[in-house]
Structures are given as structure tokens and as C-alpha cells.
Amino acid sequence: MQTLLLPETPDGVNQAAKVLTRGGLCAFPTETVYGLGADARNSTAVAGIFHAKGRPQFNPLIVHVASLEAAEKYGVFNEDARALAQAFWPGPLTLVVPLRADAGLSSLVTAGLGSLGLRVPAAPLAHDLLQIFQGPVAAPSANPSGKISPTTAAHVVDGLSGRIDAILDGGSCEVGLESTIIGCVTTPTLLRHGGLPKEAIEQCLGRDLADAKEGEISAPGQLLSHYAPSAPVRLNATEKLAGEVLVGFGETKDADLTLSPSGDLHEAAANLFDILHQANALNAEKIAFAPIPEVGLGQAINDRLRRAAAPR
Ligand code: TXA
Ligand code: MG
DSSP states (O other), rough: OEEEOSSSSHHHHHHHHHHHTTTTEEEEEEESSSEEEEEETHHHHHHHHHHHHTTTSOOOOOEOSSSHHHHHHTTTOOOHHHHHHHHHSSEEEEEEBOOOOOOOHHHHHHHTTEEEEEEEOHHHHHHHHHHOOOEEEEEEESSSSSSSSOOOOHHHEEEEESSSSEEOOSSSSSSOOOEEEOOOOOOOOOEEESSOOOHHHHHHHTTEEEOOOOOOOOTTTOOOOOSOSSSSSOOOOSSSOOEEEEEEESSSTTTTESTTTTTTHHHHHHHHHHHHHHHTTTSHHHHHHHHSSSSTHHHHHHHHHHHHHHEE
């Protein structure tokens, strides 16, 4: 299959919506990462996502919609879920809520669970696409399973060209990390660190989030080894060893690449996956990362780096 590269013009967005309408697969930019979208009501289309990514299991997918009002057609929002949606949508937050019996979504989207992950993305192009398509779009990150997430159209071309119908090119993703996932089926629970810092969510709720219970599969797509570049990854590196590409943060000595020269966590988040792609291309024996502080977005950055460094 030849993959069409669509420009970020009204015509490009219209064509992307048409691909979705006819049951095709279209990658599109959100403010977090590029998603690989399909009509969430069409099981054949959704199955195509798993096939294109080479996903080993049918993990549940996040459904993207244009507004909270649209989201309420598919999921049941309790008071906490509604407060979070009102405070942070559109934005880098996914809410897992009970699935409505009349949602009409493919059961592949929820992997047969009784809950559903919903998100209203903020990137203007994603918003336009969802408005024009006027339906729910299931979309995981647009990378082959287990590989580095894509934050540019070029990353998507590298990973999925020839396996999907189209890519809507909207440049670089502003946040650069996947959405934070909060379970709102019962007590609000942190299921995945991401582009919205946990502290902001706790402030909005006026209380601490519960942590997903140890050993409980809460976000089943959260594999230990993920985001893996070709070379092994070493974390908390305080010096560069022979054969290594060293990725710095702040004033790291001997750094080959840097997540943020000034030590800014937002900049580091936005650069993270692109730096992993760049480090990969250097064919180093090992990729070392300087320590990143475990606060704010640093928690999500460290989560992704630990998975990139995990035994494969
Ligand atoms: O920023 C993002 O969230 C991006 C963009 C494209 O929106 N999407 C993304 O999707 O990261 P994906 O498939 O790579 O990760 C989705 C995560 C998985 O870990 C999955 O298990 C979890 O969401 N998830 C989805 N539905 C769920 C549910 N009902 N219960 C628990 N976890 C769920
Ligand atoms: Mg992913």
C-alpha cells in the first residue's frame, strides 16, 4: 500500500477525514504524539491498527473526540471525571470511565473491558479532523509496537510507511509525551504518567490521586520494555563512558545531545522522543541519559526512559 502524505491545509484535513470515513488508517498529529487513527465504530478498521503496528495483543485504545459533549455519548462521567474534563480538555489528559451500553464502539477498542479511555486533543489539526469526521477516532501512538513514539510526520514515515493509508503532516508535537491517564471508574487513579503533571490534577481534585495497585494490570498497554531504541539505554549517567552517546539535561559535561540545555522539563519532554530517534540513528553501542529530576513532567520522562532501558 502506498502511504499518502497529506499537508496541513483544509484540503489535507478533508482528505484525512475521508480516509477515516471509508475505514482506512490515517496518522495525525496531536499535541502529545502522532496517533494512528481509525473509525472506532468499525471493527475492520480498528483491527487494521493492531495489524499495522504489529501489536502483540489487543490492548484497549484511546478514543479521541472533539468535545466533552461528544465524549459523553460513549462514556459515563462522574463528578470527578467531569471536573477533570472541564479543567484540562482539550489537552494531554485521557480519562478512563465506564463504557456506555449504547456507545456503539467496536469491542476491539475496549478489548472487551467495561471501561473506555477518552481524550479531547488540543492540537488544532487534530481538533479540525475530529470536527470534520464527526465521529469517534480510536488512536494509539503511530509507531510500530514497542518502538519509540512519533513526534513528527517523518517518525511516522520511518515506522509505518507502506502499512497505513495516510499521514496528516502537522510538524512537531508541542508536548511530546503521551497523555496522562486517569482512571475515573471509582476513586481517581493515576494509570500512566504523561504530558499533564500529576500535581496539576491533584490540585484540581483537591486531593491526592490513588496509585494503580502494584501488580494490577490497570493500563494493559503499559509494557515494561517500550520506547526501545536499537542500542541499550543507561540511566542516571553522571559521565560519558567509551562507546556511549550521552544525552544531557542542563549543564551535563561531554553531552552529545541534550534534552534541554537550560534544564527545562517542558522542553525536555517535547524533545524526548526525537532525541531517542536521533540517538538511535547514531548507531552508538549504548545511549546514556543524565539524571532527570523526578518532579512535574520529569515523572513522565523518567517513566518513558525506564521503559526504554528495561530488559527486552
Ligand atoms: O497521548 C496519547 O495518549 C496518545 C495520542 C495518540 O492520543 N495515544 C496513546 O495511545 O498513547 P497508546 O495506545 O499508545 O496508549 C494507550 C494506553 C494503553 O496503555 C492502554 O492500555 C491504556 O491507554 N488504556 C486504554 N483504554 C483503557 C482502559 N479502558 N482501561 C485502562 N487502560 C486503558
Ligand atoms: Mg504507545
